[in-house]
Amino acid sequence: MKKLIQRLGWPGTLALFIVLFFVLLAALAPWIAPYPLQGAGGPNVVAKLSPPSADYWLGTDHLGRDILSRIVYGTRVSLTNGILIVAFSLLIGLPIGLAAGYFGGWIDEALMRGTDVFLAFPALLLAVLMAAALGPGFLNSVIAVAVTWWPWYARLARAEVLVLRGQPYVEAAQLAGVSHWRIILRHILPATGRPLTVQAALDVGPALLTAAALSFLGLGVLPPTADWGQMVDAGRKFFPARWWYSAMPGLTIFVIALAFSVLGDALRDRKGGTARASA
Amino acid sequence: MTTPILDVDNLIIRYRAGLFAARPKPAVNGASFRLARGETLGIVGESGSGKTSLLRAILRLLPVESGQIRLEGQDWLALKGRALRRERQKIGVVLQNPFLSLSPRLTIAEILAEPILAQGGRQGPAMRKKIAGLLSDCGLPADFLDRRARELSGGQAQRVAIARALALEPSLLILDEPTSALDVSVQAQILNLLSDLKERHGLSMLFVTHNLKVVAHISDTLLVMRRGDVVEFARTKEVISAPADPYTRELLSFGRRESLSSSPDSGGQTPPSLTGRAPGSLAGGSS
Amino acid sequence: MPLLDIRNLSVSIPTSDGDVHAVRAVSLEIERGEIHGVIGESGCGKTMTGMAVLGLAPKGARIVAERFHFDGEDLREHAAHLRGRRIGMIAQDPAAALNPVLSIATQMDDVIRAHRDLPHRARRKEAIDLLAATGLPDPEKVLRSYPHQLSGGMQQRVVIAQALATGADFLIADEPTTALDVSVGAQVLALLRGLVTERGLTVLMITHDMDVIAEACDRATVLYAGRSIETGPVDAVLQNPGHPYTRALLAALPDAAPQGARLAAIEGSIPAPRSAIAGCAFAPRCPKVLPTCTVTPPPARSRGAHRWLCHLPEDAA
Numbered sequence: 001m002k003k004l005i006q007r008l009g010w011p012g013t014l015a016l017f018i019v020l021f022f023v024l025l026a027a028l029a030p031w032i033a034p035y036p037l038q039g040a041g042g043p044n045v046v047a048k049l050s051p052p053s054a055d056y057w058l059g060t061d062h063l064g065r066d067i068l069s070r071i072v073y074g075t076r077v078s079l080t081n082g083i084l085i086v087a088f089s090l091l092i093g094l095p096i097g098l099a100a101g102y103f104g105g106w107i108d109e110a111l112m113r114g115t116d117v118f119l120a121f122p123a124l125l126l127a128v129l130m131a132a133a134l135g136p137g138f139l140n141s142v143i144a145v146a147v148t149w150w151p152w153y154a155r156l157a158r159a160e161v162l163v164l165r166g167q168p169y170v171e172a173a174q175l176a177g178v179s180h181w182r183i184i185l186r187h188i189l190p191a192t193g194r195p196l197t198v199q200a201a202l203d204v205g206p207a208l209l210t211a212a213a214l215s216f217l218g219l220g221v222l223p224p225t226a227d228w229g230q231m232v233d234a235g236r237k238f239f240p241a242r243w244w245y246s247a248m249p250g251l252t253i254f255v256i257a258l259a260f261s262v263l264g265d266a267l268r269d270r271k272g273g274t275a276r277a278s279a
Numbered sequence: 280m281t282t283p284i285l286d287v288d289n290l291i292i293r294y295r296a297g298l299f300a301a302r303p304k305p306a307v308n309g310a311s312f313r314l315a316r317g318e319t320l321g322i323v324g325e326s327g328s329g330k331t332s333l334l335r336a337i338l339r340l341l342p343v344e345s346g347q348i349r350l351e352g353q354d355w356l357a358l359k360g361r362a363l364r365r366e367r368q369k370i371g372v373v374l375q376n377p378f379l380s381l382s383p384r385l386t387i388a389e390i391l392a393e394p395i396l397a398q399g400g401r402q403g404p405a406m407r408k409k410i411a412g413l414l415s416d417c418g419l420p421a422d423f424l425d426r427r428a429r430e431l432s433g434g435q436a437q438r439v440a441i442a443r444a445l446a447l448e449p450s451l452l453i454l455d456e457p458t459s460a461l462d463v464s465v466q467a468q469i470l471n472l473l474s475d476l477k478e479r480h481g482l483s484m485l486f487v488t489h490n491l492k493v494v495a496h497i498s499d500t501l502l503v504m505r506r507g508d509v510v511e512f513a514r515t516k517e518v519i520s521a522p523a524d525p526y527t528r529e530l531l532s533f534g535r536r537e538s539l540s541s542s543p544d545s546g547g548q549t550p551p552s553l554t555g556r557a558p559g560s561l562a563g564g565s566s
Numbered sequence: 567m568p569l570l571d572i573r574n575l576s577v578s579i580p581t582s583d584g585d586v587h588a589v590r591a592v593s594l595e596i597e598r599g600e601i602h603g604v605i606g607e608s609g610c611g612k613t614m615t616g617m618a619v620l621g622l623a624p625k626g627a628r629i630v631a632e633r634f635h636f637d638g639e640d641l642r643e644h645a646a647h648l649r650g651r652r653i654g655m656i657a658q659d660p661a662a663a664l665n666p667v668l669s670i671a672t673q674m675d676d677v678i679r680a681h682r683d684l685p686h687r688a689r690r691k692e693a694i695d696l697l698a699a700t701g702l703p704d705p706e707k708v709l710r711s712y713p714h715q716l717s718g719g720m721q722q723r724v725v726i727a728q729a730l731a732t733g734a735d736f737l738i739a740d741e742p743t744t745a746l747d748v749s750v751g752a753q754v755l756a757l758l759r760g761l762v763t764e765r766g767l768t769v770l771m772i773t774h775d776m777d778v779i780a781e782a783c784d785r786a787t788v789l790y791a792g793r794s795i796e797t798g799p800v801d802a803v804l805q806n807p808g809h810p811y812t813r814a815l816l817a818a819l820p821d822a823a824p825q826g827a828r829l830a831a832i833e834g835s836i837p838a839p840r841s842a843i844a845g846c847a848f849a850p851r852c853p854k855v856l857p858t859c860t861v862t863p864p865p866a867r868s869r870g871a872h873r874w875l876c877h878l879p880e881d882a883a
Contacts, residue, residue: 534777
């Protein structure tokens with residue numbers, strides 16, 4: 001614990017625990033949520049729009065569902081959303097960046113110019129356009145955001161590979177007659193993979209924020225599945241009289257986005273070792 | 280006469296300039312030389328002399344403009360792709376900085392096995408035995424196999440790099456400034472090791488360096504380059520005793536005390552007083 | 567009185583795993599107007615000694631010495647004040663010592679302005695004079711250049727001119743030719759020798775290269791494991807070394823043995839920087855080690871101005 005604080009600092013450690021707390025919420029939602037049925041979407045008309053109370057700590061929504069339970073269930077959607085976006089992006093971006101950086105020449109030119117096309121659009125606008133074209137739904141919103149996300153990983157991977165490519169030990173392997181495939185698997189990928197994975201882990205926060213924005217616009221998960229962005233949107237009709245409906249999920253989004261951002265900063269300048277590949 | 284290990288004929292290497300730029304002077308301007316089997320050729324030059332370009336061309340890392348390279352009689356420049364990759368095992372390479380040329384992620388065993396695996400070798404006890412043999416050939420005990428490069432000293436790491444270069448029993452060993460990053464006492468160890476290997480395995484070596492004195496010690500033939508031109512190519516003994524080029528003479532005279540003994544202010548110091556010297560200290564007078 | 571007078575200097579850096587003894591016992595006496603070489607292999611403490619004289623030892627380092635004086639001033643108190651005024655520094659890599667985005671004129675002028683209150687024209691003339699003094703053929707053109715437009719040798723001359731511009735009369739040159747080609751390095755050394763005679767400079771030359779010592783220095787001190795073990799006129803140290811380590815180091819040079827013959831490599835390795843050393847630091851590697859060598863610190867032996875620390879009697883060594 002002491003070591004953790006020493007390495008990440010106080011804010012970083014706190015942020016790490018907040019993130020872990022949300023992961024735990026997502027994993028144990030049915031056991032943690034006070035009203036699991038309502039969290040999963042079941043209506044509870046007897047308590048429509050009731051303010052925070054002893055029974056409903058964060059109040060209820062227009063169908064009487066406990067907002068706390070909805071937020072706990074929404075954690076599942078949001079985190080899976082964030083993780084899947086990043087995973088898809090990595091899956092597309094990493095091979096493209098590897099190939100561009102390793103082989104160079106016209107392969108590099110073609111791949112990176114293609115990547116630049118995606119980077120030329122404002123990311124959120126592109127995501128909204130994609131989501132609108134694909135139609136709402138969980139998987140579609142993931143794909144829509146991932147499309148705007150992968151070029152960053154491609155560029156990052158390419159930059160890492162370019163550095164590694166010039167390392168004498170990579171050249172030595174090539175001179176020993178080791179095939180490109182083996183060099184990539186054995187020397188390049190392990191060294192590139194790590195900094196990229198760290199970056200990706202930190203991107204889960206911003207990614208789920210973008211996904212929440214999509215669902216706020218009605219382009220994400222469809223009701224009755226609980227989703228923070230969609231809850232904020234639904235609560236707008238009752239704002240400010242029933243403020244808790246929008247405010248509680250909004251606050252949750254704020255906390256988790258902030259936690260990821262603080263954790264990211266702490267990891268980037270942590271003492272005693274960086275996430276970079278260099279030996 | 281037997282075919283030389285390496286036969287380079289009128290090699291010209293020129294870096295591509297911009298589309299409309301004037302053609303630059305070649306980096307290597309018509310180099311020709313031969314390396315006989317079991318001998319060591321030293322290539323000496325300073326930065327910009329073209330020695331690195333020449334080396335990289337022989338390693339097929341750089342295209343040549345014209346000329347020929349024959350390795351054991353085979354047209355080395357004609358090889359491509361898979362064939363080139365297979366034939367690369369004929370050349371072992373040792374680079375200047377052992378810590379950069381050994382992967383920081385792999386154990387010494389993995390580093391030594393890599394070239395053998397690449398040429399179709401199999402993992403197993405036989406492999407382990409072979410790489411342990413390579414290590415002991417280079418003067419390191421087998422318990423180094425499970426260490427990583429960063430746990431070794433500079434001299435030990437360079438021994439590992441030499442062991443790797445020998446893994447595929449190459450006919451030619453190319454050394455690019457192999458001792459320049461090492462201390463003098465360690466340099467001596469590595470040079471001794473190279474002499475031993477040459478004697479034991481009849482190795483042919485190409486030793487590229489900026490340090491004429493190092494290479495003069497272990498090479499049979501010397502080639503001195505300057506600004507892309509070969510200014511000297513002869514048996515080492517002849518070069519040392521009668522350098523044909525003034526540049527070679529300059530390199531040889533550096534550090535020779537004679538150059539200083541004529542200067543008026545050497546030895547003109549008043550020796551510091553030796554009285555009252557503290558025991559166990561080099562300090563002089565207590566004035 | 568020597569210009570630089572160091573007696574039994576030690577520099578230790580506390581770490582969580584114990585103290586690192588970067589310098590254990592270095593004594594140096596550098597007379598005015600000489601080039602004094604400090605030679606040793608990596609880990610011998612030569613660079614840290616130079617840093618300590620410049621007042622640039624790492625934060626928290628403990629500096630202990632019986633005497634640590636520059637021209638009568640205690641370096642423990644005045645090093646920072648003397649640096650850049652009387653003590654100048656020439657680093658190994660001139661390219662790193664110059665700012666790549668500023669012209670040489672700006673960089674020269676900054677230094678001159680900091681040390682002398684002169685009008686613009688006079689400063690420019692001073693800059694030209696200094697560059698000319700370092701043997702740069704066309705000083706006005708050099709002033710208009712940027713570092714990358716100059717060769718390594720020219721860059722090193724600019725760095726030397728800057729050191730002169732501070733008015734320093736004592737220069738610490740840490741491997742000043744290692745980054746340069748041999749022929750260019752020889753010219754830079756010749757320049758330093760010239761400056762010593764013409765301007766009465768004194769130079770502390772830190773190097774690992776025996777050739778540099780032979781080429782440029784009047785006297786030399788050999789360091790091993792943070793200790794000065796031998797000192798004297800260069801001819802004596804190089805041609806008739808007293809300490810077994812110096813002898814071994816010279817014998818390990820490739821031109822010491824006949825062509826193709828085995829070189830006398832030094833077996834073993836230097837003591838760990840954290841370990842304590844009881845007797846002679848070289849004892850574990852010494853071919854002529856005596857039982858007492860590992861226990862008692864070696865006494866000083868001498869042949870005129872040539873002194874070394876060894877248990878072996880002078881003629882037996």
